[in-house]
Amino acid sequence: MMNMTTIPEIYPTMITTTGLTKRFAEKDAVRGLSFTVGKGEIVGFLGPNGAGKSTTVKMLTGMILPTSGSATVAGFDIIREPIEAKKRFGYVPESGALFETLTGGEYLHFIADLHHLDRDVAARRADEFLDLFGILAQKDQRLQEYSKGMKQKVLIAAALIHQPEVLFLDEPLNGLDANAALVFKEIIKRLSAQGSTILFCSHILDVVEKLCPRIIILNEGSIIAEGTPESIARRTGEKTLEEAFCRLTGVRDARESAKEFLEALGR
């Protein structure tokens, strides 16, 4: 089990966690998590359901407080200097929750106001983003009337509107159509090339494999593997990241599991 990553020195550290722990009632959701992410890196954050990915991101974004340990984002301690840290990151939540009584345009202005963005700049960027995702015509419609994919586009636009240095993306491709997903993946790559740091949480292993040069795998609140997709596969003696992931997270052979499942159903 690895705990602390070393990243190439050319990358100034943008995300650091040291012994990050979150305890709910009797259970540790995240246990002593320590890792770093450098400037311009795209890091895939993987793990089975309940592994602690979202809890970690919630702590890193200041939504919940850690039980112990510390974390910095863009050089600012998320507990002691949360406002400075939050000025520098954007977040796309897994829940996709929005104030749906607002229109798409109003929501982006709402977020821009919370970031103290100039109103004209906010208006220009909001229109650009909505246009990019092909929903500019629906700008004045309430979010209640948007499809799931359209809402996701608004969430992505809201995360990018203040041009953050760090992006926390929790299942960002949820509900996006194929075109929008392609555009968004291209945006991520370009942002990374321009120096933005991206922590990408997802269950879709092929997307993570293609997009993220480095991967952190979490299980039961702890890091169980870290490195490039190839190095993780190599270390586990498997051919693909998918197989390595199954082995590391304790899932039995997928074919065997499916067979047992169908047998239990009497088929």
Add this chain to the structure above:
Amino acid sequence: MILDRLLTLFGVDPLQWRALLRASYLLLRRNPGSVSVKGLRVGKASRANAILVMLYFYLILGVIFAFVPWGSGDPSIAASIVLIPTSIFLASLILLEFGATIISPEDFAVLSVQPVSSRTYFAARVSVIIILTLLFAAVLNLPSAVSISIRRGPLEGFVWVIAASANALATGMGMILLYAAALRLIPYRRLMTLLAYMQMSLSFLIYGGFGLLSSRIGGFMSGIAMAVPWWWDLLPPVWFASFTALAAGIWTPLSMFLALCGIVLLAVLLPAGASKISLSYAESVSRAAVSESAQRRPVRLRWMVSLLKRPEDRAIATLIARQFRYDIRFKMTVLGIIPLTALYVYQGLQGGGKFYDPFQHGLDIRGIAGSSLLYVAIILFPGILKDEIGKSDSFQAAWVFFTTPADRAALVLAVKRVLTIYFLIPYLFLLGFVFYYFFRNLLHVLMHELVILLASQLLLQIAFFISPRLPFSAPRGLGERIGLTTLIMVAGPLLLLGMLAFFSRFFYTNAVSYLVGASALGILVAIVERLLRRRVSRKVGGLEFAG
């Protein structure tokens, strides 16, 4: 089991019936106030069963009702006085708190793909409504039954229980019919808006009815015969109340006829109401709700937002305005406060008779007490609103307050500023006209209003001091409003009245005293504002996202 056989006999699947009943119970019990989300237990244990909290408050009302039959001479009128408000309370509960238990657009989405027959669906729904109405009717009416059993014997107490149960069933079924008929005529979303206005009307009925009847009831309980209006016998609860007259041996043609009307009504309502609950009906509701949603274009808010300079204020003003426009529950709450406020203003004007210019007549505690309800309304509206703005069904969207660099304390204080600018000041502006009508001195009106504004601002600061909350960030719990409303209704106005009485007694005597007093109050508000800022910063720093 006998029940299973009975259900099967009527074409109802007993297993599915139980499952649907259990799901309804869990949905009611695990309202957002106590839901468990992703391992995070949201809400406190005391909120675990919101229905129990509601039952508790209705039980208190029931105990108050029990004094009516205890002190009265006419059992039928006593029963009517209890059963009429019971019907209003039950109707209000069914429509507003438990509306989804009758039918909701989500039913079709969830159940249409399951092998549930319409008959089973309807049996489960009717069972839930019957259980709920009987449960709430029990806490409202059983204390009266006990009271009458002790006073007049067990037979009359027993008949009281039958009358109360019949009244509850008729109200429940009547509401189902009304809801179903309204859905047939009005699209689902419009119906939700209509319900908001119905809440206002019901509030008027409850508060206004008690206000108008209180003097008559007082005399009636002292043994004086109460003269009932001509339309009294047209009210269905009066029909059921006449059962008690028969039990007391009053076999007049009118009481027999009214009792018969009650029986016939029940015989008609039970099958008619039940027939309206079906899965195919849920399908049409579901379709109406979806097709209608794309039709309305929101009104622009530029004029409103342009008044505000701080970005946090603009963000919060937009959010509050939009939640009011499109979040039906929030709208209901806001509109529900209006009738109470209006009635207080009305009764304040009635009670005071005339507002004397406090600068000319030396306003003292008696002068203020005469029109106290007018002043009560000043703090009531923003006070309740302050609490309501903290809660929302869309609380999960509040993650933005935790992940953006917006100063959370500034957001909480923005709510206070928005309340002051858009609710308190307009109300004081209207009140200014009332004052001017009586005082005929604009300067005195302005001076008096400045003091009221500062005093009410101080109270609002105290309310935020006690419980600073981010807007729309906490899950809403069933029936939570009752407890807090009671507190605000009692403590807030008392403080305001005390402050005004003190002020008028010592500082309205001459110009210098006024200047000294108003300045002192202004300084106090400024100091409390600084303290509040510090307190809010400290408190919201420890808040965690509830979703």
